[in-house]
Amino acid sequence: MENLISSFQRLFILLHILKETCANNVNLQLFEPTIIANPFHEVSYVLQKTDDDAVFLIETIPAKQPCKTSGNFRFYEGNGKTGILRFEHGCMAEVKTWVADSNTVSMDVNKPAFSVWTLLAKDQSQGACLGDPVHLFAERREKFITTATFPRQYPAQVNCTWNITSPNNRNIALTVYYLDVEVGPERNCVFDYIKIQSDGKEEYLCGENIWDKETFHGSHFLVDFISDKSGVRNGFLIGFHELQIIHDDL
Ligand SMILES: *[C@@H]1O[C@H](CO)[C@@H](O)[C@H](O)[C@H]1NC(C)=O
Numbered sequence: 001m002e003n004l005i006s007s008f009q010r011l012f013i014l015l016h017i018l019k020e021t022c023a024n025n026v027n028l029q030l031f032e033p034t035i036i037a038n039p040f041h042e043v044s045y046v047l048q049k050t051d052d053d054a055v056f057l058i059e060t061i062p063a064k065q066p067c068k069t070s071g072n073f074r075f076y077e078g079n080g081k082t083g084i085l086r087f088e089h090g091c092m093a094e095v096k097t098w099v100a101d102s103n104t105v106s107m108d109v110n111k112p113a114f115s116v117w118t119l120l121a122k123d124q125s126q127g128a129c130l131g132d133p134v135h136l137f138a139e140r141r142e143k144f145i146t147t148a149t150f151p152r153q154y155p156a157q158v159n160c161t162w163n164i165t166s167p168n169n170r171n172i173a174l175t176v177y178y179l180d181v182e183v184g185p186e187r188n189c190v191f192d193y194i195k196i197q198s199d200g201k202e203e204y205l206c207g208e209n210i211w212d213k214e215t216f217h218g219s220h221f222l223v224d225f226i227s228d229k230s231g232v233r234n235g236f237l238i239g240f241h242e243l244q245i246i247h248d249d250l
């Protein structure tokens with residue numbers, strides 16, 4: 001009997017040590033998405049900024065398998081012990097998105113099925129709203145454009161233009177990672193909008209808190225952003241990179 005108790009005690013101590021070592025510190029790099037997927041054990045994550053001016057974009061996605069009600073999922077602005085609880089799920093059934101301005105965000109997880117997509121982002125407007133288009137070269141490594149002051153609210157009455165070309169005349173992939181631009185009265189893009197022109201085609205984009213990661217392809221892009229005199233939101237984050245030719249002989 002004494003042996004049994006001491007092995008229980010040993011097991012308890014071991015579990016306790018395991019729990020203590022299961023807090024993960026994740027340092028997010030600017031514009032490098034980090035995905036945390038399905039840790040099927042109790043764990044705490046602390047996400048840290050590596051850039052003072054940057055802000056976290058966070059999207060939590062439930063897994064496809066049936067929702068597990070037995071677990072918890074808590075997201076805090078700040079540290080788990082002292083921070084502000086932003087949301088909590090017993091069963092995560094829907095996508096949750098969130099822009100966090102604190103220095104740290106953290107989450108406590110206990111057996112849910114989910115993944116979290118996070119990105120550290122900041123203003124990359126590069127003076128495009130000052131009157132002249134900003135010329136940018138697409139390269140193999142992804143670069144980014146945003147509204148001014150992103151992801152804090154963009155200014156009213158701006159007219160911004162980016163001209164994106166490939167120095168090697170390769171095709172460019174342009175991805176709208178995040179879109180939060182005032183929509184018009186009939187869900188149309190007549191108030192504020194992004195206009196994307198490429199190879200004779202024209203697309204108008206607006207929408208509130210959209211994380212579709214829609215991608216366009218073209219040989220060059222002219223991107224305009226227009227805001228009217230009222231109604232501002234958090235703006236947009238667009239990434240672009242040059243596509244590599246894998247089979248030159250095809
Ligand atoms: C934005 O500025 C450009 C260049 O000055 C101009 O051609 C265009 O008409 C402006 N767009 C709007 C919607 O004001």
Ligand SMILES: *[C@@H]1O[C@H](CO)[C@@H](O)[C@H](O)[C@H]1NC(C)=O
Pocket residue numbers: 133135163164165222
């Ligand atoms: C965009 O850049 C290309 C290449 O430099 C140039 O030919 C084109 O006129 C520019 N368009 C605008 C609107 O500045």
